[in-house]
Amino acid sequence: MLAHYQPTVLEDWVEAKYQSVGILTPADLTIDNIANAFHIKVILLPGAKEEALWDDSLAAIFLNADKPVLETREIFFHELCHPLLHHGDQLGMSSHQRLHQEEQAGHFQLYAALPFFMIRSLTLPQLEQDIIHLLATEFAVTHELARKRWEQIHRRNYSGEAHYQLVAEMRSRYKKSLPQDWSDETKALYERAIQRQQKHYRGMVIR
Structure with a gap:
């Protein structure tokens, strides 16, 4: 079902990172387990401002104890991005830099809360609504986040499939001779055709 899915660099x-510390199944994706694996202190307080604080020697994530468990988990995965991936103090950054980090943390949240390498090992049902329910249950996230992740995966898999079919079609047009025997003009024409079609599908792929 997902044979043409292409992970991003961040997703890889x-x-x-998960595999290096033995986080391999949905059951491993608890806040305590992940925090211990990456030496991050999690502080759960009523009314706490949800944020991550970190430097070269210490990292802490503050979570609001008043919020529902699933929502708290999703915020944790968002904040987890900062100590694992980012350097420097956000307070000293420009608004553009902070916006970039928060956008990156949004993508990271989906990858960290619902890793594709774990999703790939599941037996997925046929209906989309059943898939979303399964993901929400298996990974202990809200249906909203499960839907967002599945839609992302579905779009990227569709884009990968379209690209695969495009390459197969273009190769079939030149099947009378091997690529190494093509003239420079034919090779250039083939490359331009591929690039032109890739631009059509590029908008469907997100980070």
């Missing part, structure tokens, strides 16, 4: 990084 998250997967490698």
Whole structure:
């Protein structure tokens, strides 16, 4: 079902980071387990401002104890991005830099809360609503976040499939001769056609 899905560089990084500390299944994705694995102190307080504080030697994530458990988990995965991936104090950054980090943390949240390498190991049902319910249950996230992640995966898989079909079609047009035997003009034409079609699908792929 997901044979043509293409992970991003950030997604591959998250997967490698998890695997390096033995986080391999949805059951491993608890706040305590992840915090211990990456030496991050989690502070759960009523009314706390939700944020991550970190430097080269210490990292802490503050969570609001008044919020529902699933929402708290999702905020944790968002804040987790900062001590693992970012350097420097956000207070000293420009608004553009802070916006970039927060946007990156939004993508990181999806990858960290619902890792594709774990999703790939599941037996997914046929109906989209059943898939979303399964993801929400398996990964202990809200249906809203599960839907967002599944829609992202579905779009990227569709884009990958479209690209695969495009390459197969273009190759079939030149199947009378091997690529190494093509003239420079034919090779250039082939490359331009591929690039032109890739631009059409590029808008469907997000980070």
